[in-house]
Amino acid sequence: MNPESTFEKDLQDALIAWQESSHGINEERTTELLQRVRDDATFRKALALQVWTLTQARLAQAPEPRWLELNEVLGIENGNTGTSHEDAEFDATLRAALQDEPSHQPAGWAARWSWLGLAATIAVAGILTIWLTLRPANRETDLRKFPPLAVLVQVEDAKAAGTWGPQPPASGMNLTAGPLMLKSGRLSLMFASGVVLHVEGPAQLDLLTADRILCHDGRVRLRVPKGAEGFCIETPGGAVTDLGTELGVSVGKDGNTQVAVFEGEAEASLRIPGQEGVRTELLTAHQSAKLIPSTGEIVTTAPDLAGFLPATELHVPPLQLAAGYEEKISASHPVHYWRMDRLEQGLIPNEVAGAPALRPVGGMRLETAAPESPTTRTVAHFGGKANPGALYAVEPWLAPGAAHAVEMWFASTTTEQMSLFAFTTGKAPNDHLELVELAVRQPGRSPRPGIVRYLTRWPAGSGGGINIYTEPKFLPYQWHHLVAQQANGKMELYLNGHLVGKADADPFAPQIPCTIQFGCLRYNEGRALAQLQRTFAGKMAEVAIYDRLLTTEEIRERATSDR
């Protein structure tokens, strides 16, 4: 045997001895190996690398610890010394990120920070199992390494299992790649792409990437919006790939998997035991199949919906603002203030005396706050594409070109491109003077949901203009505070109290007659609702417009008013 082969053989044996000692290698050989470890520095280095790689592989798959004793010594309750969820970390980093100098062009690290963009990057890595863990406190660095893949948008009687840490699953919690274990109840997750995954306990999953999960056992249901096709649910020995659909997957403890397609199509695939071949089966709406890993068979079956997770409706959490919020807004002397808390004669009244009310059209309705919660606000609900609706001011407004600001709270229920508000001029087709949208695309970049776009056009028009595109900043099913303002062409966009973009545009004329509208790209009276574009799906509340810029302090104070 040549020296190289001997080296390799010794290394293999030493590793076996390291792991299994005398169970793996006899005593004489062990002594021989030990001698080589002692005398041969190159061999020692090679063995250390082997041992270290093996250790990393073990640890990478292991749950993070819960160090209650350390918490106690530190005098910290739920100190997150070990396992926890990501949201506090993510939020903290979000805040830190938002405080960075905004840029028209994404700054290098900020672009990498983006939870969606990075999720896609990480997707390439194809993570098998990363445990949900609070990452090391070097937060700027670590969030970029551990981007949230999905946000928990709904939690129903969920009892956590495994590595959730001291805090139970809660709506708004951001989830990174890693295991997701549930004893009972239901969780609904929205991925960056808008894919919604419902999970019912008991279930054990791994969130792998932005478009892939591994379901070890349990029942899940997947809703994939247009444009996000290709989401994959790996199952023991197989996979179910969405092709634009709503589907259910149920994995038993024995690894046998049931798939049902409720809408659209999906492809089931299963590795055939003992060979490299993979069996595939295209399933269309109302078809079911059973995947049997032990035989590699995919057996189409009669649909039996009882075996699958039923559809779950998602809800935005109530908007809770500190008592006195409305007084503060009024004291700031807005020129318009629609609280969106009531209808008077079919209109949403303007709190500013003499200023115009808003007229609701189509699928816009008020969602009344629960009376038992004094801080919860009534909000406007917009039905999106399914039930298009909008709001518009019943009288034109002479927008002060020198300076004005628009402030609102919003929560979206999809990640599609949607218009929040617009100032338009002229008659149909009306021209935009100002527009704020929740966007997916930005020129020159790949689609990335979660972007906010602030556009000004002077003179008003149907094309061109100056845009601010933020990095992905907003999460669906969460309330966000937004301020878009401009003075003499200086545009600023704030989200959740932080400046997230600024740009220089052409100054407006001193006074511009315009129409104020909310919830779609353009609205003209009499226009068919089905023709509305970029209709907003979500909720909106406490909208105010000012004829001045809001100060940073004012914005921050209001943005932190949510409870």
Added chain:
Amino acid sequence: MAEVPPTTLNETIQAVLNGNPDAFLTIVHAYRPSLRAYLASQMYHLDDVDDVAQETFIAAYRGLPKFRRDQDLGAWLRGIARNKLLKYFEKSGRRHDALAKFRKDASTFLAKELDEEAGRTGAAQLQAMLGCIHKLPERMRQVVRGWMDGGKSTALAEEMQTTVGAVYQLQYRALKLLRECVEKEVASES
């Protein structure tokens, strides 16, 4: 791998010494991956690894006033961990455990190399490792999962319907692939 920049680290330590225990969490989070890896390289059971790691951080918290700022905090923590590890071995009787004899003796010789590897390990390596595991062929992944479960090769071979020798071969190849993959991933990330 010092995950906390020196300036921040000094401020963090000062904050702890000024009576802010929360600040110690920064240290815990930053050095936990490398410390756990260091301990796990020499211990069989991950539960024991975490017990000793926790004891190490508690000792470090109590002993922080003694830490000299010109020292490498990671190395200082591993020093504490080494002492804890020795006590653990004594307590668990590992010194007399023939099963673990090779590891015990070899780890003495490998102490310097393992310490160096620990100094280079952080959350990024573990993150990359996960991605790399997922890229492995299915049978190699099965072997890698076996490490996590602490399964012996014989049991794994039985489960995989193959020989123990084949499991060792798969393991060896998997380690090589993983090491190359992690190096590549970390390099591309940085």
